[in-house]
Amino acid sequence: MTQENTFDSVRLIKKYPNRRLYDTQASAYITIGDVKELIMANEKIKVIDTKTEEDITRATLLQIILEEESGGVPMFSSEALAQIIRFYGHAMQGVMGTFLEQNIKAFMDIQDSMSEQSKELYGGKAGPEAWAQFMAVQTPILQNMLTNYIDQSKNVFVQMQDQLQDQTRNIWSSFPFMFPGAGPDNKK
Numbered sequence: 001m002t003q004e005n006t007f008d009s010v011r012l013i014k015k016y017p018n019r020r021l022y023d024t025q026a027s028a029y030i031t032i033g034d035v036k037e038l039i040m041a042n043e044k045i046k047v048i049d050t051k052t053e054e055d056i057t058r059a060t061l062l063q064i065i066l067e068e069e070s071g072g073v074p075m076f077s078s079e080a081l082a083q084i085i086r087f088y089g090h091a092m093q094g095v096m097g098t099f100l101e102q103n104i105k106a107f108m109d110i111q112d113s114m115s116e117q118s119k120e121l122y123g124g125k126a127g128p129e130a131w132a133q134f135m136a137v138q139t140p141i142l143q144n145m146l147t148n149y150i151d152q153s154k155n156v157f158v159q160m161q162d163q164l165q166d167q168t169r170n171i172w173s174s175f176p177f178m179f180p181g182a183g184p185d186n187k188k
Helices: 032-040 057-070 078-086 093-121 128-173
Strands: 011-015 021-023 028-030 045-049
Touching: 021 032, 032 045, 032 057, 045 057, 093 128
Parallel strands: 011 045
Antiparallel strands: 011 021, 021 028
16 A cells, blocks of 8 residues: 555545545545555545545644654654644744744655665665664764754744844834834834
């Protein structure tokens, strides 16, 4: 069930009222675990509720994340989840989604690069043990690199915010009749 996919086609999964998932490409009923395997194999999927014709792909992916977070070792701390929740309804919600998506992509690129390095290091025979050994050495370096990246991102964001505030002040300062004391000589 883990065929290679070039992301050119979308694999359609139908969810029936009895909560069963049907893979139209394989012509078979599958489980949520099978959907996870498809995602892990880089398959692009679309899940449709057969009763409402609604696209429920996001809900299905969130269900997989919930199951992963509930068992084993969670990826998100309670504080991280609380911070994400705080962005809902906030003016920065759209920016946060894009920011997370781009950072996850960057992290995946780093992971792919490290995987290639480990294959070269171990002569193309990098099994789970070799990967674990490689990561034991690389993890502190990666954590330091990510910390620096986050600090740089934060600084760029603060600079952008300052520039936007300055631009807003300059725009509104041309309307002193609307905001007395907001002229160019009275920056706050």
